[in-house]
Each structure stands twice: as structure tokens, then as C-alpha cells.
Amino acid sequence: MCPESLLVDAEGERVLDDATAEFLRRICELPAGEKLLSCIQCGMCSGVCPLGYAMDYTPRRMISALRAGRIDDLYRSDAIWLCVACFNCTFRCPVGVPIPDRLIASLRVDLLGRGVGVPPELQAAFERTFRYGNPFGESPKKRDAWTRDAGIDVPILREGDSAEVLWWVGCFGSYNKRNQEDTIALARILRALEVDFGILGPDERCSGDLPCTSQGETGLFDFLYHHNAEQLGKRKFKEVLVGDPHAFNAFNKDYRLLGTSLDVRHYTQFLADRATELKRKMKKQIATKVTYHDACCLGRRNGEYEAPRILLETIPSLKLVEMPRNRENALCCGGGGGANWLDSYIWQRTRVPLPMQRVQEAARTGADVLAVSCPLEIPRFEDAIKSSGLDGRLRVREVSHMVAEGLGLLGGT
Amino acid sequence: MKIAVILRQVPDVVEELVIAADGRSLAEDEVTYITNEGDEHALEMALILKSRQAATVTAVGVGGDEARDALATAVAKGVDEALFVPVPFEHRGDNHRLAAHLAPAIKSAGYDLVLTGVWAADQLDAGLAGLLAVHLSLPYVGGLTSVAAEPAGDKATVRKEFPGGRLGIIEVSLPAVLGIQSAEQPPRYASVSKVSQAKRTMQMKELSGPLPNVEGVHVSKLMKSETGVKAEMLSGDVERVADGIVRILRERGVV
Numbered sequence: 231m232c233p234e235s236l237l238v239d240a241e242g243e244r245v246l247d248d249a250t251a252e253f254l255r256r257i258c259e260l261p262a263g264e265k266l267l268s269c270i271q272c273g274m275c276s277g278v279c280p281l282g283y284a285m286d287y288t289p290r291r292m293i294s295a296l297r298a299g300r301i302d303d304l305y306r307s308d309a310i311w312l313c314v315a316c317f318n319c320t321f322r323c324p325v326g327v328p329i330p331d332r333l334i335a336s337l338r339v340d341l342l343g344r345g346v347g348v349p350p351e352l353q354a355a356f357e358r359t360f361r362y363g364n365p366f367g368e369s370p371k372k373r374d375a376w377t378r379d380a381g382i383d384v385p386i387l388r389e390g391d392s393a394e395v396l397w398w399v400g401c402f403g404s405y406n407k408r409n410q411e412d413t414i415a416l417a418r419i420l421r422a423l424e425v426d427f428g429i430l431g432p433d434e435r436c437s438g439d440l441p442c443t444s445q446g447e448t449g450l451f452d453f454l455y456h457h458n459a460e461q462l463g464k465r466k467f468k469e470v471l472v473g474d475p476h477a478f479n480a481f482n483k484d485y486r487l488l489g490t491s492l493d494v495r496h497y498t499q500f501l502a503d504r505a506t507e508l509k510r511k512m513k514k515q516i517a518t519k520v521t522y523h524d525a526c527c528l529g530r531r532n533g534e535y536e537a538p539r540i541l542l543e544t545i546p547s548l549k550l551v552e553m554p555r556n557r558e559n560a561l562c563c564g565g566g567g568g569a570n571w572l573d574s575y576i577w578q579r580t581r582v583p584l585p586m587q588r589v590q591e592a593a594r595t596g597a598d599v600l601a602v603s604c605p606l607e608i609p610r611f612e613d614a615i616k617s618s619g620l621d622g623r624l625r626v627r628e629v630s631h632m633v634a635e636g637l638g639l640l641g642g643t
Numbered sequence: 644m645k646i647a648v649i650l651r652q653v654p655d656v657v658e659e660l661v662i663a664a665d666g667r668s669l670a671e672d673e674v675t676y677i678t679n680e681g682d683e684h685a686l687e688m689a690l691i692l693k694s695r696q697a698a699t700v701t702a703v704g705v706g707g708d709e710a711r712d713a714l715a716t717a718v719a720k721g722v723d724e725a726l727f728v729p730v731p732f733e734h735r736g737d738n739h740r741l742a743a744h745l746a747p748a749i750k751s752a753g754y755d756l757v758l759t760g761v762w763a764a765d766q767l768d769a770g771l772a773g774l775l776a777v778h779l780s781l782p783y784v785g786g787l788t789s790v791a792a793e794p795a796g797d798k799a800t801v802r803k804e805f806p807g808g809r810l811g812i813i814e815v816s817l818p819a820v821l822g823i824q825s826a827e828q829p830p831r832y833a834s835v836s837k838v839s840q841a842k843r844t845m846q847m848k849e850l851s852g853p854l855p856n857v858e859g860v861h862v863s864k865l866m867k868s869e870t871g872v873k874a875e876m877l878s879g880d881v882e883r884v885a886d887g888i889v890r891i892l893r894e895r896g897v898v
Contacts, residue, residue, distance in 0.1 A: 342834040345721075353832040360835055361677075362657065369657050449836025 246299040253301050256336060261487060263332045268325040269293045275319035275329055280562055284580040285309035289319050289329045292337075308579055310337045311349055315444040315567025317530045321558060330444040330567055338446025348446075355571040356447050363435030363454070364401040365571065373399075374431035376410040382421045387428035392466030394426035395500075398481075400474035401436050402605035408612070409605045415634035416473060416497055422511065422637055423504055427471065433461045437472075439480030439527075440606075445568040451484070459490045469493040471500050473630075475527035475604045476566070482532060496528055498603050498629055502537035508544045513638035515547035520632070521597035522550065523588065523611075524560035525604035538603045538629050545636040553591045561588050565606040585614035593624050600626045644698040644796050647749060648689045648722070649759035649771065650713050652676040652706030652735075656764070667862045671732050676709040678716075681760020687826035688790055689758050690721050696794055699723040701752070705730055705741065711847065718841040719833035728850045736765035738774050739859040746778035748850050754818060755796055761785040761822030767860050772822035782815050785822025792817070 239245050246254070257263040269290070276288030287295060287309045295303050304310065315330040323329070342348065348356065358367040376399075377384040387393055397420070403413040420427050438454035441447060462470075470492045472478045481494040501508065520542055528534045535557045542550050555561050564584030569576060577583055589611050592600040600611055611626040634640050654660060654669060655677040661670040689700045701724040702717035704710035714725040726748070734740055749757060757779075759772050768774075776783030789802040796817060803811045804824070815821070833841075870876075877887040892898045 342832070343837070345831070347832045350829055353829075356832065356835075367657060369659075371658065447834060449834050449839060453835050453839075 247301075250296055250299045250301040253336065253340065254296060257332055260332050260336070262326075262328050263336075265325060265327045266293060266296075266333060269323075269327055270325065272324060274322045274324065275327070278318040278322045279313075280316060280318065280564075280584055281312045281314065281576070281580055285312055289327075289333065292333060293327070304337055305341065305344070305346065310334060310341065311352075311572055312576055312579060313444065313567050314562050314564050314569040314576075314584065316526045316562030318562070321530045334567070335444045335446050335448075338444075339448060340446075342446050349572055349575045351574065352441075352445070352568050352571040355441055355568070356450060359436050359441050360450055360453065363457070364405055365436065365441055366401065366405050368405045370435070371432050373404045373434055374429065376404060376413055377417075377429075377431075379410070380414045380417050382418055384417050385428040386431035387465045387467075389464040391428065393428035394468050395420075395428075396462070396465060396467035396470050397427050397429050398437065398470055398472040398474075398477055398494075399429050399434065400472065400477050400605065401440075402608075403473045404434070406605065406609065408608050409628075412605065412608070412628035412631045413473065415628070415640065416630040418639040419501065419508075419630060419634050419637065420471075422639060423501075423507065428465075428467075430461055430465070434458070435461075437474070437477035437480040439476040439484065440474075440566075440570070441568055443480065443484055444566070455485065455488055455490075459485065459488070462490065462492070469495060471495060471497055473497050473605060475525045475532070476606075479527045479531055496532075496534060496537070496603070498528070498537040498541055499534060501630075501633065502540040505540050505544050508541070508633065508637070512544060512546050512636045514636050516545050516632065516636055517547040517549075518599055519549045519551055519595075519597045520599040520601050521553050521592050521595045522556075522601045522603075522629075523553070523563070523592065523607060524557055525602065525607065526560070526562050526566055528603055529560060530558055538601070541629050541633055542601055545632060548632070548636075551595045551597055553595055555591065561591065563588060563604070563607045563610045565610050570606055570610070583614065583617075585610045586618050589614045589618055589620055589624060589626075593618075593620050598623075598625065599632070600624055601629050601632060602626060603629050644692070644696060644756065644792060645701070645752070645754045646689045646692060646698055646756045646758065647701045647703055647752065647754040648682070648686045648717070649703045649705060649745070649757070650682045650686060650710065650717060651679045651760070651763050651765075651771070652704075652709045652713060653679045653764040662865050662867075667865055668733070669865070676706060678713045679760050679763045679765075681762055681823055681825075683760075683830045684826040685758040685760050685821075685823040686717055686720065686722070687828065687830040688787075688823050689756075690831065691827055692756070692790060692792055693721065696792065701726055701754070703728055703745070703749075705745075706735060707732065712838075712842070714847060715841040715845060716833050716838050718845045719837035720831055725845055725847045726850060727847050730854065734854050736763070736767045737857075737859050738763070738766050738768050738771040740854050740857045742771055742774035742778050743855045743857050745850075746775060749775065750779055756790075756792065756799065756817065757781075757820040758790070758823055759820075761787070761824050767862065770822055772820045776820040779818075779820065782819045783822070784813055784815055784819070786824045787821055788825050789827045790821060790823075 273290045276282045276290045287307045313334045319329040355365040402409045438451040478496045661673040663670040700722040702722040704714040792799045877884045
């Protein structure tokens with residue numbers, strides 16, 4: 231509940247205009263939303279925001295403006311669409327204000343509701359996700375098309391089917407040509423480990439995290455949630471394995487809040503638990519220097535820093551080096567919070583793309599490979615490598631792909 | 644000012660188009676529908692006009708049940724009225740028939756402007772807007788990229804792009820039927836919750852009754868396009884395809 235003292239002063243005079251008061255009331259009704267009122271204006275959020283320098287209203291200033299009853303100024307600010315949901319702000323905030331999830335998301339909800347709309351690239355991603363269940367506008371029927379090239383049998387769980395592990399492949403892993411290589415690599419690892427697994431195939435839709443939770447399209451999230459929760463409910467499984475940290479986050483946080491509790495693990499966690507077996511099964515040395523990029527949704531947001539590193543260290547001869555900004559300090563790839571669809575919008579206002587900064591950091595470690603555990607990072611960093619003139623010096627590889635190579639499973643792809 | 648916008652449901656080519664056993668039509672069960680792109684632009688143009696002057700906009704949703712969803716989206720975007728016009732699968736794309744069916748209802752409602760896409764993805768014959776104008780004895784101009792209406796409501800000024808980089812500014816007496824190529828801005832977004840709310844609350848009228856029997860065109864055969872004999876398909880892995888493209892560009896002297 232929003233304390234009335236924030237809305238009226240000691241004499242009972244209203245201190246906030248209706249729009250701002252209504253906005254604060256709505257935020258306070260959301261889970262952990264009331265923490266916004268505890269902001270001490272220390273500015274930590276704004277200092278750690280990788281794009282704070284380009285914002286007219288940094289998170290701290292946004293909260294300050296709300297307290298001054300100036301929500302209309304925020305509605306006019308481009309800063310609302312600059313947030314990449316990296317969670318540096320919330321992670322560092324001494325009182326844990328959920329800035330991307332509640333403040334930014336609620337402002338975006340208002341822009342959508344007031345007809346201001348969203349930047350066109352993101353609008354297209356929303357429309358496609360609503361219509362096709364993926365942001366690429368691909369046919370939902372072709373979601374499992376990658377299985378034909380997998381070289382192994384990938385079971386598709388139909389209604390009533392069961393498996394130990396339900397593997398949530400995700401949109402990038404299912405449709406993006408480059409990510410499909412890593413999806414196939416993971417399928418082969420699961421098969422090699424004799425995991426009893428299956429996928430939803432054409433019945434899977436976007437988990438909803440990427441285009442929704444911090445992006446203001448709550449109706450779209452609800453629509454996807456209901457579809458996915460219903461489909462999951464029609465299969466029997468013990469746990470859910472996800473390839474995309476955003477889906478991991480959605481299942482872990484939002485699905486749970488809505489009443490669908492899943493035992494869910496990111497694939498790096500699932501495989502790290504089998505590190506001893508993987509080590510035993512390794513067949514190939516990969517004598518290369520690798521640096522690992524912590525995905526925001528896996529790391530800062532869900533506290534998993536070690537599993538991907540444990541996996542990389544199962545590979546014989548591989549040398550893991552760290553970038554100066556690693557683990558909770560990792561720099562975002564710039565693709566979260568819908569920003570994957572806002573690259574040109576953000577570039578016009580910042581001119582220094584985050585993925586370019588990150589691949590340069592990776593190159594400075596002397597690593598040959600930038601290992602990642604989030605499918606978005608493959609295309610984002612590969613593009614950044616080309617733009618930075620690092621082509622031929624640095625490669626981006628999914629951890630699963632490197633593990634599959636070590637296991638000698640990549641033949642024929 | 645009263646504006647009508649006609650929104651047709653056409654097959655979505657994201658899904659494979661399957662030819663039915665009769666060899667003359669698409670397999671109905673395999674088709675998914677999407678609002679015709681030009682009609683989406685016509686809707687946007689109508690909403691832009693409404694934002695500039697007092698106007699009521701009626702969305703006319705044509706097709707199967709999917710047209711109801713398109714109407715809900717149109718209501719969420721800001722249209723005032725929704726009219727559903729069911730058209731059986733076998734008659735879709737026949738604009739002569741559709742124009743004859745729509746004309747009386749449009750005439751009796753007394754619209755100042757009737758907007759629709761200049762072209763529809765599934766049309767068998769001529770553009771709907773022109774045919775409708777003939778039925779209504781109204782002026783028609785199509786291929787438009789902007790529409791401005793006089794406040795008095797007796798004239799519209801439209802822009803039409805001609806081939807060769809020439810732009811025509813044309814005055815049209817109202818009422819008129821206009822074929823929209825593209826709106827002045829991309830179609831706006833209606834959030835999913837607004838669309839869901841519109842589905843629950845909108846008052847939708849329906850134009851029922853069979854379509855008039857108009858002797859038009861008949862499809863005798865529907866098949867996959869024949870690949871041109873000169874087309875060279877590059878196949879294989881990415882490296883191989885890339886090498887192929889580079890070779891062709893070099894051979895043609897492009898690079």
C-alpha cells in the first residue's frame with residue numbers, strides 16, 4: 231500500500247498531482263513495488279547504469295521527479311526506452327528498489343496505455359510475439375524444425391507424454407540459424423548423458439520474459455503465460471531445463487508468482503551437476519584461452535556465476551581467463567529489457583553500443599573465445615566483433631557448444 | 644465526418660499455403676489469416692484523420708471469424724464502431740462480389756470517406772475500392788500515401804506517388820472511396836490488454852445475408868510458382884553459399 235503521507239502533507243494538502251499519485255499507488259500494489267518509496271536518493275543506480283550517461287532522467291532522477299509530482303516529464307523522456315534491464319541498479323541499490331521490473335516497466339505500461347506506443351522495432355517484436363509466439367515472425371509450426379538437423383532423435387512431448395526433463399528450447403534456440411548449432415550441441419550432450427528429455431515443439435511459445443516483464447506489455451505476458459502454463463500442465467516431467475536465461479528468469483520469478491511453480495534450471499546448472507561425468511567423457515583437448523561473459527539474467531538477476539565456469543573447466547586444456555568486469559560486475563550485452571529490438575533507438579542516443587565495449591574488454595584479456603550462456607549474446611557479440619575489427623581474433627561460442635566439442639559430439643553439424 | 648475502413652482477412656504467408664484436393668483453392672484448414680497490409684494502413688490513415696478533426700470511424704471487418712479479432716484490434720486502436728461482414732471461404736478474394744455485397748450498407752450509412760488498401764494479397768480481380776466506387780457512383784483514387792480532409796467535409800486532398808519519382812497532389816470531392824498504399828505513419832500499436840478488453844466489451848454489428856451472385860472470375864487451377872529456368876539456387880553450408888554470392892558478384896562486375 232502507498233502511504234497517504236506521500237500523497238498529502240501534514241495539513242492534508244495534496245502534494246502530488248492525480249497522475250503521479252495514481253502511478254505510485256499502482257506501483258505499490260505490485261510485488262515489492264512499495265520499495266520504490268524507500269529510495270534514499272543515493273544515486274548508486276544511476277552511477278552503475280551502463281547507459282545512465284545518456285539518460286536525461288536516470289533512475290534516481292526518475293524517482294525524484296515522481297516525488298515532485300512530475301510524472302509527465304518522465305513520459306516525455308527517452309530514458310524509459312534506454313533501460314537494458316541489466317539489473318545493475320537493483321543489484322547495487324541499498325534498499326533493493328526493483329527499478330527495471332517495477333519503475334521502468336510501469337512507465338512503459340503507461341506509454342502503451344496512453345497510446346504513445348513503443349519504438350517501432352519493439353512494436354514489431356511485440357506484434358510478432360503475440361501472433362506467432364516468437365519475436366521473429368516465424369511460423370509456430372516450424373519451432374521444432376531444427377530437430378531434423380540434430381543428427382539424433384529429439385523427442386517431442388505431446389499432450390499426456392512424460393519425460394524426466396522438459397527442455398524449454400526458447401525462441402532464439404529454436405529459430406535463429408546461428409543459435410540452432412548450440413541447440414543441437416546441447417541436444418547431443420543430453421543424449422550422451424542419457425538424460426530422459428523431451429521438448430514441447432510447436433506447442434512452445436515465447437516464455438514472455440524477453441519482450442514483456444520489464445517492457446510494459448503485461449497483457450502480452452499474460453497471454454503467453456496462460457498458453458505456456460496450459461501446455462506445461464498437459465505433460466508430465468520432473469524438472470524444466472532452459473537454454474535461455476530470460477526464460478529461466480520468467481519461470482523462476484513471474485510464473486511462480488502467477489501460480490505455476492516449476493523446478494527449473496538453466497542448462498549450465500543442469501550440466502555443472504554432472505561435471506564429473508562430463509570430465510570423464512571428454513575426448514578432445516581444446517587448447518584455447520577463453521573468457522566467460524556473465525549473462526545478466528543468469529548472474530546478477532539469479533545469482534548463478536559458477537555453473538558456466540565449472541562447465542568450461544571440464545574441457546581438457548582449456549584456459550579460463552577473466553575480464554576485469556566479471557560476475558556481478560559484468561557489463562551487459564545490451565540486449566535485455568527489449569533492447570535487443572531497440573538497437574538503433576539506443577545507438578542514436580548513446581553512440582557507444584554495449585556489446586562493442588564488451589567484446590573489446592574480452593579481446594584485451596588475450597582470449598581467443600568469448601564464451602556465453604545466453605543465446606542473444608551470440609548474434610549480438612558476433613555483430614560487435616565485426617564492427618570492432620576483431621573478426622578473426624575473437625570468436626563467440628556458447629558454453630554448450632564448447633562442451634559438445636570436448637565430448638567429440640560436433641561431427642556432422 | 645464519417646469514415647469507414649474496410650479490413651480484409653487474407654492468408655498469412657508465414658505459414659505454408661497448401662493447395663486443396665480440388666487443385667483450385669487453398670486448403671481451408673491449413674490457412675491462417677492476417678489483416679491485409681494495405682487495409683492496416685487504411686485504418687491508420689483513418690485514425691490520423693480522426694486525430695485531426697471531429698470524425699467517427701467505422702471498421703468493417705471482412706472474412707471469417709478472424710475478422711472479429713481484427714475488429715477488436717481496430718477498436719483498441721480507437722475506431723468508434725465495428726461492423727462484421729462474414730464472407731464464406733469460397734468467395735474470399737472476389738472483389739466484384741464483395742463490392743456488390745458491401746455497397747448498399749455503405750451507401751445507407753452515408754460515409755464521407757471509405758478507405759481500404761489499394762490491393763489485397765488474395766484478390767482475384769480488380770481492387771475493392773475502385774469497384775465499390777462504381778457501385779456507389781462516387782469518385783475513386785488509389786495508391787495514396789496521405790489524405791487530408793477539409794473541415795467542411797466536401798473535399799479531400801490526397802497524395803499519390805507515380806512511377807518515376809513523381810508525386811501528385813489531387814483534390815477529390817467527398818464522399819469518395821480511397822485506395823490507400825501506405826499511411827502517413829506506420830500502423831500504431833494496440834497493447835494486448837487493450838485488445839482483450841475490446842474483445843470483451845465492443846458492440847459489434849453484423850452484416851448478414853448471402854453474398855450476391857456476381858458473375859466474375861473463376862480459378863481453374865492453383866499451383867506452386869514455376870521456378871525460372873535461369874535462376875541459380877545456391878545451396879550448402881554458409882561458407883559455400885557466401886563463396887557463391889561473392890563469385891556471382893565478381894562475375895557481374897559488382898565488386
